[in-house]
Amino acid sequence: xxxxxxxxxxxxxxxxxxxxxxxxxxxxxxxxxxxxxxxxxxxxxxxxxxxxxxxxxxxxxxxxxxxxxxxxxxx
Amino acid sequence: xxxxxxxxxxxxxxxxxxxxxxxxxxxxxxxxxxxxxxxxxxxxxxxxxxxxxxxxxxxxxxxxxxxxxxxxxxxxxxxxxxxxxxxxxxxxxxxxxxxxxxxxxxxxxxxxxxxxxxxxxxxxxxxxxxxxxxxxxxxxxxxxxxxxxxxxxxxxxxxxxxxxxxxxxxxxxxxxxxxxxxxxxxxxxxxxxxxxxxxxxxxxxxxxxxxxxxxxxxxxxxxxxxxxxxxxxxxxxxxxxxxxxxxxxxxxxxxxxxxxxxxxxxxxxxxxx
Numbered sequence: 001x002x003x004x005x006x007x008x009x010x011x012x013x014x015x016x017x018x019x020x021x022x023x024x025x026x027x028x029x030x031x032x033x034x035x036x037x038x039x040x041x042x043x044x045x046x047x048x049x050x051x052x053x054x055x056x057x058x059x060x061x062x063x064x065x066x067x068x069x070x071x072x073x074x075x
Numbered sequence: 076x077x078x079x080x081x082x083x084x085x086x087x088x089x090x091x092x093x094x095x096x097x098x099x100x101x102x103x104x105x106x107x108x109x110x111x112x113x114x115x116x117x118x119x120x121x122x123x124x125x126x127x128x129x130x131x132x133x134x135x136x137x138x139x140x141x142x143x144x145x146x147x148x149x150x151x152x153x154x155x156x157x158x159x160x161x162x163x164x165x166x167x168x169x170x171x172x173x174x175x176x177x178x179x180x181x182x183x184x185x186x187x188x189x190x191x192x193x194x195x196x197x198x199x200x201x202x203x204x205x206x207x208x209x210x211x212x213x214x215x216x217x218x219x220x221x222x223x224x225x226x227x228x229x230x231x232x233x234x235x236x237x238x239x240x241x242x243x244x245x246x247x248x249x250x251x252x253x254x255x256x257x258x259x260x261x262x263x264x265x266x267x268x269x270x271x272x273x274x275x276x277x278x279x280x281x282x283x284x285x286x287x288x289x290x291x292x293x294x295x296x297x298x299x300x301x302x303x304x305x306x307x308x309x310x311x312x313x314x315x316x317x318x319x320x321x322x323x324x325x326x327x328x329x330x331x332x333x334x335x336x337x338x339x340x341x342x343x344x345x346x347x348x
Contacts, residue, residue: 034134036134042171069139071143073103073127074155075293
């Protein structure tokens, strides 16, 4: 889906490598929209770390690349 | 009065970034057949540090929570990695995300040069180590045995270096023992941990006998037929290797020399020589 087909007040963005259309205006709202409010996650926007405390003040813009990650097994 | 009987001393502890650790084994948490086997293997290994990672969380996922609960129950320190990062930017951002979600400023820094060898990109590694150290991270860089790179990493703020034994997941042991010996001799006071390539307890013992301060491994235990038994085997090998290093290995000779005294050998006649 491209940005031109989005409903009003939605943006086409990339979340964890997948195209997503969201109504979320902030990163905090996006996290909540995905059912991850309060989860043990960390976030980045366009390659830059966004601390949990800064998500509410981080606006989502069309084309943004968001990463939402969580603890996992590792070597 | 009898002289006191000599007793074997306990092996000295490993100290990394001012933290004293009872075990010289650092163990990975990936690739185990089940969470239960992972937990039992970590316990059997007696490792005081486990490595962990960050991966994408799906919508409404709780994978991260479940993993954190599993790790918390182990009662060990976590060392997050930047596995899979190919650029300085990816590694720095991943480290920052890991610090927040794992609550530790320790980071196993990996910047990978290419996917076939998983060889460290040493140029990116030095740059990322510099950025992260300045940002307050305690960086444990996965590096090669190259001495000039090691010098740059120390100048960048690293207080621990983790040279590879062999490429990640190969199980080939110490591919370049001569270079690793040189590294040990060149940095006598820097904690050096062999990270990656260890396939068998004998490899780990060899590294410890050479004077390395610790061993970090994952696949050799996780992919063993019985991971819990293998974890214990590694724990013993590492203890034995360290004790041997501290005890001081004998020198080697080219020719045989009898260990039983020659003097007084029965039937010994000078004309036999």
